[in-house]
Amino acid sequence: MAATVPEQITRLQVTFKIARFIPETDEEPHYEEYTVEALPTDRVLTVLQKIKDEVDGTLTFRRSCAHGICGSDAMRINGRNRLACKTLIKDLNIKKPVVVEAIKGLPLEKDLVVDMEPFFQAYRDVMPFLISEGHDPTKERLQTIEDRAVFDDTTKCILCACCTTSCPVFWSDGQYFGPQAIVGAHRFIFDSRDAGTDVRLDILNSKEGVWRCRTTFNCTDACPRGIEVTKAIQEVKRALMFRRD
């Protein structure tokens, strides 16, 4: 790969300051610095992989597709929740070390890997699947373009947890469903083909539901898919206020 890089492209020395945590030996996470060569067009994930391959093989992080669609490599990069595979070196200030930490609010397992189970459980709790009524149709369940547009934004979610782990309410109260679960519910609540709206609204009307949202917009800022998360949460609040019993 290096042979194809034109002369004029600058090679940079970038320093990563990574929060390391090895559960067998560490009480608390500590920072370690690694300096490697990188291109401005490299992604943070590429640099992490390079550190793991060439400097310290014990560095642990999660990755799968590396193209911003599987949602595996959410992490805190310079204090912001982002996907490592969608963050380019040239968009970061490399005069200072780039700080990379695990996402907050979920149990830390090792280095940059957290236990995602509480996050997935909240998603399961809103029943993110089509609930139908009566006989199943013998053909597709059709809907109009307008009906589809209502929930288009929330279909984009990749369950990376950037939003939920940027939410200060989720940090202090782990029982809160969190932005992602509400996005997941929104996708079905506003789907004209779905018959489970009332059940989902009831779930999100509970003590740990949408009313815990303080509209800090951290989730909207964090979403790597550009979903207007806070807006979706507000739409669920409005649906609750104006629903007919």
Next chain:
Amino acid sequence: MSAPALNAPKTARSGGRTNYEMWSWIFMRVSGIVLVFLVLGHLLIMNVLDGGVQRINFAFVAGRWSSPFWQVWDLLQLWLAMIHGANGLRTIINDYSERDQTRFWLKAALMVATVFTIALGTLVIFTFDPNIS
């Protein structure tokens, strides 16, 4: 490899549907808007208009509370501000107290303080005696 077992969703609750959190959320918005006018009006009347804070004495307060209008104004202001503030603190306690015991006692203390202040204030507004020696 099998799919993770699905726990029962959080619907199985005893009792009927409650809208407690929704109404407390709506109350915060509505009382907030009303309080903006009540409190700013109160501050304007008491501190700026007609000689401002210098003219406030026992007789001035006695004169105001002889009118049902100001009684209602002050009563509304007291109740809305106290419940608005207490509900906000309740949310903060829910956020930051980690143990059930801590949460219970903090809320109990908040409840006692709120009820006491509202009761005392209401009592004074309605039983105020301008001829007290």
